[in-house]
Amino acid sequence: MAFFHSMSGADWLIAGLGNPEPKYDGTRHNTGFAALDYLAGRWGTSINKAKWQGEYGIAQVDGHKVVLLRPLTYMNLSGQSIAPAAGFYKIKPDHVIVLCDDIAQKPGHLRIRPSGSAGGHNGLKSIIASLGTDGFYRVRIGVGEKPNPQYDLAAWVLGKFPPEDAAAVAGRFADVEAACRLLMDGKLAEAQNRYNH
Numbered sequence: 001m002a003f004f005h006s007m008s009g010a011d012w013l014i015a016g017l018g019n020p021e022p023k024y025d026g027t028r029h030n031t032g033f034a035a036l037d038y039l040a041g042r043w044g045t046s047i048n049k050a051k052w053q054g055e056y057g058i059a060q061v062d063g064h065k066v067v068l069l070r071p072l073t074y075m076n077l078s079g080q081s082i083a084p085a086a087g088f089y090k091i092k093p094d095h096v097i098v099l100c101d102d103i104a105q106k107p108g109h110l111r112i113r114p115s116g117s118a119g120g121h122n123g124l125k126s127i128i129a130s131l132g133t134d135g136f137y138r139v140r141i142g143v144g145e146k147p148n149p150q151y152d153l154a155a156w157v158l159g160k161f162p163p164e165d166a167a168a169v170a171g172r173f174a175d176v177e178a179a180c181r182l183l184m185d186g187k188l189a190e191a192q193n194r195y196n197h
Contacts, residue, residue: 010089011064012184014039015082017100017123019158020072028143029157031101031169032123033070035141038173039180040068052088054081064184067091078123079130086131096136097180098127103157105142108168110195112139112179114188137183139176141169 016036017029024030040047043059047070054071067089071081086096094114100123105111115135118125128134144165146156161169175195182191 009065010058010067010091012095012097013067013069013082013086013089013091014097014099014180015069015071015078015085015127017071017075017078017098019074024158026160026166027158028101028103028161029075031141031143032099034170035099035139035173035176036068036070038170039177042177043068052081052085053077054085056085062181062185066184075126076122077126079126079128082127083130093131093133093136096127096131097183098124098136098138099176100124100138100140101143101157102140103143103145103153105140105144106168107142107144107161107165108172109142109197110139110172110175110179111142112183112188112192112196113137137188139179141172141176143169 016032018024018033019029040057043061045057045059045068047055047057047068049056053073054069056067056069059066059068067085069082069085071078073081100121102111114137118128124138179191179195
């Protein structure tokens with residue numbers, strides 16, 4: 001029976017948020033995709049199977065079976081990919097980790113939380129609606145705030161990083177990976193203490 005469970009279930013789901021078309025590569029809103037790709041590379045898997053309106057791969061990490069999911073629904077409907085994938089693998093919301101951009105923080109700053117509101121992020125809003133709870137982990141990766149209040153939000157998040165910001169964000173992906181390992185081992189406080197900056 002234990003063997004059967006390991007085939008049909010998984011321990012964790014980690015989703016990176018973004019938009020699927022090539023024109024969005026390198027934009028602030030696709031930081032979650034970029035972080036997820038980093039994890040897949042470190043964990044020796046490819047995100048190349050298609051299901052649940054997304055692409056996914058499976059990794060074994062520190063004894064955990066982990067589904068790495070890239071929703072291809074566009075950001076505002078991310079939950080429509082994440083909820084069915086979690087349901088298929090019998091993963092509870094508190095074993096879901098979402099990697100996403102955060103315009104409230106400087107480029108490269110991380111904020112790890114076990115729950116909370118969407119904070120104006122439409123991807124998180126969709127996931128909360130689809131899972132029926134806000135009780136999932138999120139690793140929010142700072143991409144910098146708009147240069148002025150009048151600046152169009154969509155234009156900002158769909159804009160490309162200047163080189164120094166891109167380097168600051170990519171430079172934290174190793175910390176994102178380490179934080180995910182801690183979260184999966186039940187060490188939220190340690191992840192927050194080490195990497196929330």
